[in-house]
Amino acid sequence: RSFDVIVVGLGGLGSATAWHLARSGRRVLGLEQFAFGHDRGASHDTSRILRHSYHRPDYVRLTRHAYADWSDLERESGERLVTRTGGVDLCPEGSAIPLDDYTRSLDAENIPYELLTAADVAERWPRISPPPDVTALYQERTSIVPAAQSVAAMQRLAGVHGATLTDRTPVLSVRQSADGVEVITPHARYSAGQVVLCTDAWANTLLEPLGTTIPLTVLDQQVTYFEPDDPAGFAPEVFPVWIWLDDPSFFGFPCYGEATVKAGEDCGGPEVDPGSRAGTTDPAMLERLSAFMAERFPG
Ligand SMILES: Cc1cc2nc3c(=O)[nH]c(=O)nc-3n(C[C@H](O)[C@H](O)[C@H](O)COP(=O)(O)OP(=O)(O)OC[C@H]3O[C@@H](n4cnc5c(N)ncnc54)[C@H](O)[C@@H]3O)c2cc1C
Incomplete structure (x- = not known):
């Protein structure tokens, strides 16, 4: 045909x-x-982050289209797909990922945001325990979308x-x-x-x-679901999507459709052949993430 x-x-x-x-x-x-x-x-899987806050103006520009496309999909499918939670990018002093790149890119595209101190963050979201040297960028339109x-x-x-x-x-x-x-x-x-x-x-x-290839490095990414003592404290209405901007960089979600919070290491994981992925847990990554979660999200 x-x-x-x-x-x-x-x-x-x-x-x-x-x-x-x-x-x-x-x-x-x-x-x-x-x-x-x-x-x-x-x-696959439950959740992805939809956000404006990226480190380059051209990426931020694309996100305007992404939000419009998600609305389009919601309209045509009749399904509610976008859950707005707000998002907080947490950047420690001397971080490997400069927060300036984010603020400059958002400024260039006239996207509003708030800059918060560690004390502001702890007051607004009591389940986050940032170190005192953190500066946080809060963007209110950050949302969760369901991947699968x-x-x-x-x-x-x-x-x-x-x-x-x-x-x-x-x-x-x-x-x-x-x-x-x-x-x-x-x-x-x-x-x-x-x-x-x-x-x-x-x-x-x-x-x-x-006769052509593109430069690709394929990494075996790993996400982990943590069970909080009090899921209500991590509900999307009271707890934001968050990203830890440093090396390693971590990201995480509120409870979203289940009584667990999902988190992962951004762009981490061993190099892998996509055709022969074993899908096994990398213990070193799990250990790094678990230690970070216990320190920064007690409970
Ligand atoms: C853990 C994780 C967290 C992420 N978090 C976010 C996030 O928060 N926000 C965000 O915006 N993005 C996020 N991403 C990125 C986003 O999910 C991906 O960019 C997106 O899903 C890629 O979609 P894709 O269709 O290009 O790739 P895929 O979903 O991998 O689809 C490629 C498809 O091609 C098929 N295929 C390959 N070769 C052939 C062939 N020869 N014949 C037929 N079929 C073939 C494969 O089987 C596969 O189904 C995340 C990704 C991961 C892995």
Whole structure:
């Protein structure tokens, strides 16, 4: 069969691509190597942070579109996806990640924020125990979005607009043809005018035979769910999304749909081949995160 566009990889980005292309009237085929809802890529699990506060103005500019796109998805899916909690970036004195980069980038894009002392933070959110040398950046629009639920919503909407989405179908290769591209799977050969590769950690597997690669370092990220003594003290209404800006950098969430708080080390983890990830716990990372949580989020 012939399509206008074939989207390879149906994680968050591929599902969004398939939805938008199908909505704009293209004949779309989406191919995913694993089962829908699998946990071997980057888009599964409960929560992701949606925020304006980034270290570069061009990133901050993009976040304006991200907020608009999330509203669009909520409208069309009829699902409530964005939970606003506010977000606090905690930056200790002499940090490896300069807070100035964040404030300059937000200023450049006219996004409001508050700068708080450690005492302000402890007073506003009693479950946070920052060291006295911390400066905190608070941005009120920071929110939580549900990763797996949103991917499923975009896949459903892509189908509503006529896209054909198929799981358990690895793309083996992509070739240029006289009138576009040919996409080869174990059981079929599809042609289309264009192909979009949304294959994230696997990107170079399909790119390399085409004579190009992108510089990628794939890390095995790890998140941990901690059970607080008093989940009500960590509810989204009273506890923010937080990021610890230093090396290592950590991030975490309020209780969100369950009586645990999720936290992780940002961009941490050992280098891994995405095709042979064991999914085992790295004890050193767990130890670092647990020690940090016990000190900064007692309870
Ligand atoms: C622990 C963690 C925390 C994060 N936190 C945040 C956050 O708070 N805020 C935020 O904005 N972002 C966050 N991110 C980043 C964000 O989740 C990812 O950028 C996003 O999910 C990437 O989506 P993707 O579709 O590019 O990749 P993936 O979800 O990995 O999707 C790629 C898909 O391509 C498929 N595929 C690959 N090769 C083939 C092939 N040959 N044939 C068919 N299918 C193929 C894969 O199976 C996979 O399903 C986080 C990521 C992680 C891992």
